Amino acid sequence: MQLDRRTFLQTAAAASALSVSGIAGRAFAADGDIKLASIHDLSGLFDIYGKSMDQAVMLAIDEINAAGGLLGKKVEQVTYDTQSQIPMYTQFGQQAALKDKVSVVHGGILSASREAIRPTLGRFKTLYFYNTQYEGGVCDRNIFCTGVTPAQSVEALMPYAIGKFGKKIYTVAADYNYGQIISKWVAYYAKQNGGEVIQTDFFPLDVADFGATIAKIQSAKPDFVMSALVGGAHMSFYRQWAASGMKAKIPMASTTLGAGNEQVVLTAAEGDGILLAYNYSKELDTPANKAFLAKWEKKFGDTKPIHELAVATYQGVLLWAAGVKKAGSIDRMKVVDALETGISIDGPAGKVTVDPKTHHCTLDVHVIEVKNQKMNVVKSLSQVAPKDTQSVCDLKANPNDITQYEIKI
Amino acid sequence: MDFVAVIILEVLYAIASLALISAGLAVVFGMMRVINLAHGEFLMLGGYAAIVSVRAGLNIYVAMLVVAPLVVGIIGLIIERCVIQFLYGRMLDTMLATWGLSLLLTGVVTMIFGNTTTGISTPIGGFAIGSYQASGYNIFIMLAGIAVIAVIFTVLKTTRLGLIARGAMQSADMASGLGHNPKRIYMVTFTLGAALSGLAGGILAPLTGLTPTSGGLYVSKAFITVISGGAAVVTGTVSSSALFGTLTQLTMLLSTPVWGDVAMLFAAIVLLRLLPRGITGRFFRRQV
Known part of the structure; x- marks a missing residue:
């Protein structure tokens, strides 16, 4: 194709006009919306957790927008389904940060998924909220962890359980990092409260036959059993325990039952009396929780899927919004600085405060007793700090830290 | 003393449950040489069939003992007609097909x-x-295990149907020459296995x-049990279930479930090294 000077000028002018309007268009879009990425497993093995977490993001954003949005702009949710596959977290993390240019990412369920996405978002300087109870110890200025850590739940659970049941404890736990770490905390807090763990057994996630274990527990004669069993196969333990008539003889506490609403899988006879400790229970008798349940029901029709992780996600989005408001900007570091002032919100599970040194949360922890497939609150501890992570992490002193510490107990 | 009684019950229960989960595979693999990698999914489907019917208000024993085998038997029949019948004698292809089938069944159940x-x-x-508690349901499983084994044994050993089936498995041509249709016998056998x-x-x-x-x-345990048992369907299953059940349960009791599984796998390796054709390749050779 030949170009004379005139056509060249015309083309150039048109092209520059186009590019200008292109830039303007993009700038307009950025002006109009603040993008929030929700990266959860909406299908596959962990969808029981992920779906409700994504719904919680929707609900929180609806509320923020109904109240006029943030900084005069609307918040727009960009949803990604990671299909319960860890590599997809890295992929969608990149997409959210580079292509969709979101202001913040909320997501991740398993610790493995968090560790897949955390370096990605750190590298591309995108703020990240991880709203799941987990083993603790992540120390990174780019991430905020809004779920309870082992110290928080076990610290609440142990004194109550020891006071109610007795001092001798038999621990059964899932055999991966969560189970290993939490069983150490169980031993630690047992000692603190004058109790003693007489034995700890670990079970791979696919073990479904607990007959021998139940016989062993009987011969060890503990005052109660502490369970940190995880997943579908491990539900057999509670069932076989009840089937051998052990429920009437040795009581039980657990750090894991109920996080994904497992208590409704067990019958009342199998689940009644088991002690748990969480930040949230649907049975919480507070105006904030009642309002939350009503809003959820209005939007989604059914409050059944609400669980601990969904509420943590809801509270995570609210915390982020409070940070943006305080910063008066969506700039990442300004929001981080604002959150590090020790900002707090009032969520369905009570007051949640960001701990500036660890980016974890100080929150209420409730001791819960399962009754009739419901999680009844029997004791509430107000504003429990994430002591485990605090013992290893200080982002004020080391702002460039990005380690996940293994906490020595 | 009470503890010993509890342990004995646990061991017997482990044997019975191994025999139960392997029985269907023993029929399908042991007799027909069809490596059915969807065996675990058949068990899973049986479980769902029972649960759904109990939820629908059916008596739990009817659900477990009638509905579950009926539903899975029909599914097995459909699968045999649509897939397996074209693959007899092609072991690798069968493995691939049944593996795909297991993914499909898992997917469908997940969707529902x-x-x-x-x-x-x-x-x-x-x-x-005494001062210990034991599960009454374990006793029921033992009885069920014994009943299932007894029925398979009786059918194979004493009935004409069993005789024809065993004959067709040994030599399809001969059975066919005697006027029996091997295809139909395979179909019935696979359905019963399912x-x-x-x-x-x-x-x-x-x-x-x-x-x-x-x-x-279930699937790996079932395969290990059946292959270690060897050619004789009933004797093989019973003897290898007894061996592995006792071993895993006692190991579990002394250590942890991880070592229980390790012990089973280790025993299976040693056993197949020494007796490549399974227990019944060496002992109880003339049994069913």
Whole structure:
């Protein structure tokens, strides 16, 4: 194709006009919306957790927008389904940060998924909220962890359980990092409260036959059993325990039952009396929780899927919004600085405060007793700090830290 | 003393449950040489069939003992007609096809029931042995295991149907020459094998939390039991179940479930090294 000077000028002018309007268009879009990425497993093995977490993001954003949005702009949710596959977290993390240019990412369920996405978002300087109870110890200025850590739940659970049941404890736990770490905390807090763990057994996630274990527990004669069993196969333990008539003889506490609403899988006879400790229970008798349940029901029709992780996600989005408001900007570091002032919100599970040194949360922890497939609150501890992570992490002193510490107990 | 009694019960229960989960596979693999990698899913389907019918208000024993085998038997029949019948004698192709089938069944069940744990509770409570508690349902499983084995044994050993089936498995041509249709015999055998798997799945359902991927829990144990048992369907299954059940349960008791599984795998390796054709390749050779 030949170009004379005139056509060249015309083309150039048109092209520059186009590019200008292109830039303007993009700038307009950025002006109009603040993008929030929700990266959860909406299908596959962990969808029981992920779906409700994504719904919680929707609900929180609806509320923020109904109240006029943030900084005069609307918040727009960009949803990604990671299909319960860890590599997809890295992929969608990149997409959210580079292509969709979101202001913040909320997501991740398993610790493995968090560790897949955390370096990605750190590298591309995108703020990240991880709203799941987990083993603790992540120390990174780019991430905020809004779920309870082992110290928080076990610290609440142990004194109550020891006071109610007795001092001798038999621990059964899932055999991966969560189970290993939490069983150490169980031993630690047992000692603190004058109790003693007489034995700890670990079970791979696919073990479904607990007959021998139940016989062993009987011969060890503990005052109660502490369970940190995880997943579908491990539900057999509670069932076989009840089937051998052990429920009437040795009581039980657990750090894991109920996080994904497992208590409704067990019958009342199998689940009644088991002690748990969480930040949230649907049975919480507070105006904030009642309002939350009503809003959820209005939007989604059914409050059944609400669980601990969904509420943590809801509270995570609210915390982020409070940070943006305080910063008066969506700039990442300004929001981080604002959150590090020790900002707090009032969520369905009570007051949640960001701990500036660890980016974890100080929150209420409730001791819960399962009754009739419901999680009844029997004791509430107000504003429990994430002591485990605090013992290893200080982002004020080391702002460039990005380690996940293994906490020595 | 009470503790010993409890242990003995646990061991017997382990043997019975191994025999139950392997029985269907023993028929399908042991007799027909069809490596059915979807065996675990048959058990899972039996479990779901039982749970769904109990939820629909059916008596739990009817659900476990009638509905579960019936449903899975019909599914097995459909699968045999649509897939397996074209693959007899082609072991690798069968493996691939049944593996795909297991993924498909898991997927379908996930779509229908969701990827969550479901379950029903056991219909029988616990009872006391001295100062210990034991599960009454375990006794039921032992009885069921004995009954299933006894029925397979009787059918194969004493009935004309069993005789024809065994004959067709040994030499399809000869059976065909004597006027029996091997294709039909295969079909019936596969269907019965599937039904047995469904029965086992139904009976074991109240003990575990069932998920669409539960099949994976059973399939390796079932294969190890059946292959170590060797050619004789009944004697092989019973003898290898007894060996592995006792071994895993005692190891578990002394250490942890991890070592229980390790002991089973280790024993299977040693056993197959020494007796490559399974227990019944060397002992009890003339048995069914």
